[in-house]
Amino acid sequence: MNTVATxxxxxxxxxxxxxxxxxxxxxxxxxxxxxxxxxxLYVMLVTSVKPMSEIRMGNLFxxxxxxxxxxxxxxxxxxxxxxxxQGIRVGFWNSVRILVPSTIxxxxxxxxxxxxxxxxxxxGAGVLFGILMVGAFVPAQVMIYPLVRLLASVHLxxxxxGIVVIHTIFGMPIMTLLFRNYYxxxxxxxxxxxxxxxxxxxxxxxxxxLPMSLPIIVVAVIMQVTGIWNDFILGLVFAGTKNLPMTVQxxxxxxxxxxxxxxxxxxxxxxxxxxVPLAVYFVSGRWFVRGIASGAIKG
Amino acid sequence: xxxxxAANVSINNLNIRLGxxxxxxxxxxxxxxxxxxxxxxxxxxxxxxxxxxxxxLIDVESGNISIGQEDMTWADPKDRRIAxxxxxxxxxxxxxxxxxxxxxxxxxxxxxxxxxxxVTRAADMLQLGPLLRRKPAQLSGGQRQRxxxxxxxxxxxxxxxxxxxxxxxxxxxxxxxxxxLKQLHQNLGATMIYVTHDQVxxxxxxxxIAVMRSGMIQQIGTxxxxxxxxxxxxxxxxxxxxxxxxxxxxLERDGQAVRFTGGHLACDVSHYTFRMPPMPGTPCVLGVRPxxxxxxxxxxxxxxxxxxxxxxxHRIVWLDYHGVSLAIVDRGRQxxxxxxxxxxxxxxxxxxLFDEESGQRI
Numbered sequence: 001m002n003t004v005a006t007x008x009x010x011x012x013x014x015x016x017x018x019x020x021x022x023x024x025x026x027x028x029x030x031x032x033x034x035x036x037x038x039x040x041l042y043v044m045l046v047t048s049v050k051p052m053s054e055i056r057m058g059n060l061f062x063x064x065x066x067x068x069x070x071x072x073x074x075x076x077x078x079x080x081x082x083x084x085x086q087g088i089r090v091g092f093w094n095s096v097r098i099l100v101p102s103t104i105x106x107x108x109x110x111x112x113x114x115x116x117x118x119x120x121x122x123x124g125a126g127v128l129f130g131i132l133m134v135g136a137f138v139p140a141q142v143m144i145y146p147l148v149r150l151l152a153s154v155h156l157x158x159x160x161x162g163i164v165v166i167h168t169i170f171g172m173p174i175m176t177l178l179f180r181n182y183y184x185x186x187x188x189x190x191x192x193x194x195x196x197x198x199x200x201x202x203x204x205x206x207x208x209x210l211p212m213s214l215p216i217i218v219v220a221v222i223m224q225v226t227g228i229w230n231d232f233i234l235g236l237v238f239a240g241t242k243n244l245p246m247t248v249q250x251x252x253x254x255x256x257x258x259x260x261x262x263x264x265x266x267x268x269x270x271x272x273x274x275x276v277p278l279a280v281y282f283v284s285g286r287w288f289v290r291g292i293a294s295g296a297i298k299g
Numbered sequence: 300x301x302x303x304x305a306a307n308v309s310i311n312n313l314n315i316r317l318g319x320x321x322x323x324x325x326x327x328x329x330x331x332x333x334x335x336x337x338x339x340x341x342x343x344x345x346x347x348x349x350x351x352x353x354x355x356l357i358d359v360e361s362g363n364i365s366i367g368q369e370d371m372t373w374a375d376p377k378d379r380r381i382a383x384x385x386x387x388x389x390x391x392x393x394x395x396x397x398x399x400x401x402x403x404x405x406x407x408x409x410x411x412x413x414x415x416x417x418v419t420r421a422a423d424m425l426q427l428g429p430l431l432r433r434k435p436a437q438l439s440g441g442q443r444q445r446x447x448x449x450x451x452x453x454x455x456x457x458x459x460x461x462x463x464x465x466x467x468x469x470x471x472x473x474x475x476x477x478x479x480l481k482q483l484h485q486n487l488g489a490t491m492i493y494v495t496h497d498q499v500x501x502x503x504x505x506x507x508i509a510v511m512r513s514g515m516i517q518q519i520g521t522x523x524x525x526x527x528x529x530x531x532x533x534x535x536x537x538x539x540x541x542x543x544x545x546x547x548x549x550l551e552r553d554g555q556a557v558r559f560t561g562g563h564l565a566c567d568v569s570h571y572t573f574r575m576p577p578m579p580g581t582p583c584v585l586g587v588r589p590x591x592x593x594x595x596x597x598x599x600x601x602x603x604x605x606x607x608x609x610x611x612x613h614r615i616v617w618l619d620y621h622g623v624s625l626a627i628v629d630r631g632r633q634x635x636x637x638x639x640x641x642x643x644x645x646x647x648x649x650x651x652l653f654d655e656e657s658g659q660r661i
Contacts, residue, residue: 192356193389197403197450198377207402211393 071264081252091249102167110175136173158240306367306457313362340511382451598644
C-alpha cells in the first residue's frame with residue numbers, strides 16, 4: 001500500500017515548487033545574470049553590423065538602423081594587419097594549420113603517457129608523473145626563453161612543426177593527467193587478461209585501450225581545441241611571422257591605427273576569431289564539464 | 300572435444316614479496332598433469348597472489364616455477380601456455396563475444412579457419428552460440444563468466460588458472476556453473492588450478508585441495524583426506540560447516556588403552572591412528588565433526604540445548620557443554636526443546652587429536 005500511496009504527495013510537491021516565490025526569485029536572478037553576461041556579446045554583434053556613421057552617434061545599445069555586413073567582409077578579406085591588408089582569413093587558416101596537428105599530436109602523446117603510467121607502471125612511473133604535474137604549474141613565461149634556444153638549435157624555431165611541438169609540450173601535463181585518471185579507473189584485470197592473451201604494448205593500446213577511450217578523447221579534443229585556438233603568446237613567439245595564429249592577427253588588426261578606428265570591422269574580426277571555441281562550447285558543453293570534473297577532482 | 304595437453308606445474312621454494320610484504324614464503328607445490336588443484340584459504344592468505352605469479356603477472360623474489368618440465372620463472376605471461384579466468388570476468392568491453400573469444404588467437408596470428416573452428420567449439424561447449432554478436436554489457440553475470448571461461452578454452456592452454464571465478468555470481472548460478480566446470484574438467488582432462496575461499500567449491504571440484512594460510516600451505520590432499528584428517532587446528536576449523544567441535548584435555552595411558560580426558564569428559568581413543576606414539580600427559584585438543592556426534596538417549600555425555608537450527612533435511616543442535624559450544628548434525632525427527640538436557644555420544648575412531656601447543660595433528 002505504501003508504494004502506491006507515496007508518489008502522489010511527491011508529485012504535488014514538485015508542482016508546488018515550480019511556482020513558489022523562492023523559485024521565481026531564483027529564475028529572475030539567473031535571467032538577470034545571463035542577460036548581464038550576454039550584454040557584451042550583444043553590443044559586439046550590433047556594432048559589427050552598423051555603418052561607422054551610426055557608431056559615431058554613440059548609441060552603444062541601439063539596434064542598427066541601416067543593417068550592413070560590409071564590416072564582416074572587410075574583417076575577413078581586407079582588414080590591415082600592419083602593412084598587409086588581407087583580412088583575418090590569413091590568421092584563420094594559420095590557426096587551423098596549427099590547431100589540427102597540435103590537437104592530434106598532443107592528445108596522442110597524452111593518451112600514450114596515461115596508458116603507460118596507469119597500466120604498465122614502469123619503474124619510476126610515480127616520479128615521472130610527479131615531475132609532469134610540477135611542469136603543469138610552472139608558469140609558461142619561465143620556459144619561453146629556454147624553449148626558444150632549444151628550438152633554434154634544432155632549426156624548428158619560427159616554423160609550423162616548431163609551434164606544434166610547443167603545443168604538444170605545454171599540453172602534455174594536463175593531457176597525461178586526463179588520460180591517466182581515466183585509465184586508472186579501468187580494472188587492471190582487463191589489462192592482465194590482455195597480456196595473458198598475448199597482447200603487447202601497442203596491440204593492447206590500439207585494440208583494447210583506445211576503443212575504450214572515446215569519451216575522454218572527446219573531452220581532450222574540446223580542451224585542446226579551445227586552448228590552442230585561444231593561445232596568443234606561444235603563437236606569437238614560436239610560430240614565426242608566416243604562421244601567426246588568428247589571435248595575433250586580430251590584435252594586429254585592432255592595433256593598426258591609420259585614421260579612424262573601424263569599430264565595426266574590429267568587432268566582426270573579434271567575433272570571427274571566437275567562433276571556433278564558441279561553437280565547441282555550444283556543441284559540447286556537457287562533455288566539457290565532464291572533462292573538467294575528471295581532470296581536476298578525481299586526481 | 301578439445302583435447303588439452305595437460306602439463307604439470309612444479310613450484311620450488313617460491314618467495315613472493317609485494318612491497319615490504321612477504322606474501323608467500325618458501326612454498327613448494329607439485330601439480331600433476333590433468334589434476335584439478337584447489338587453493339583454498341581465507342582472504343589475504345596469498346592464494347590469488349600465488350596464482351597470478353604462476354600466470355607471470357607478479358614477479359617472484361626467489362625460487363622457480365616450471366610448467367610442463369620447462370622453467371617459466373621469468374617467462375612472459377603469453378609464453379607460459381596458460382589461461383587465466385578472473386573473478387571480475389575481465390571481458391574486453393568494446394569487443395563482442397566472438398571477438399573476445401578470438402582475441403588471443405588473432406594476436407598470435409592463427410589463421411581464420413582455425414579461429415572459426417575453435418571459437419565455434421568453445422561456444423558450443425558453453426552454450427554461447429546465440430550470444431556471439433553481443434557486447435559484454437548485454438550479458439548476464441553467468442553468461443559473462445561463461446565467455447571468460449570460453450576465452451580460456453579457445454587458447455587450448457596447457458594449464459587453466461581460475462581466480463575465484465564464481466564469487467561474483469548468485470548462489471543458484473554458482474552451483475550451476477560449478478557443475479559445468481567439473482564437467483568441463485572431466486571432458487578436457489586439462490590441468491586446472493583453482494583459487495577459492497569457498498569450501499563447498501573446493502570439496503566438490505578438487506582432485507586435491509591445498510589449504511593455505513599466511514602464504515604457506517597448511518595441508519595438501521584429496522578433499523576426503525583434508526576433511527577427515529586435518530593436519531592442524533587451522534585446517535580442522537576452516538573446513539566444515541558448522542566447524543569441528545573442539546575440546547581441550549590430556550592423553551592418559553590406561554593399560555593397553557589410550558584415553559582422552561577433558562574437564563568433564565573421558566573418551567577411549569585406542570583405535571585412533573596416531574602419527575607418533577602418544578605421550579601420556581600431553582595437553583591436547585580433541586576434535587569431532589558435528590556429523591560424527593549423535594543425539595543418543597543412552598549416550599555417556601549430557602549437555603544443555605542452546606539452539607536448534609532446522610536445515611530441512613537435517614538440523615543442527617547447538618549444545619552448551621560446561622561452557623563449550625558443541626554442534627551436532629542430527630537427522631532425527633523427535634522434538635528437541637530449548638534448555639532441555641540432551642544425552643549424546645560419539646565414537647573414538649572418528650576424532651582428530653591435536654597438540655595443544657603447536658596445533659599439529661598427533
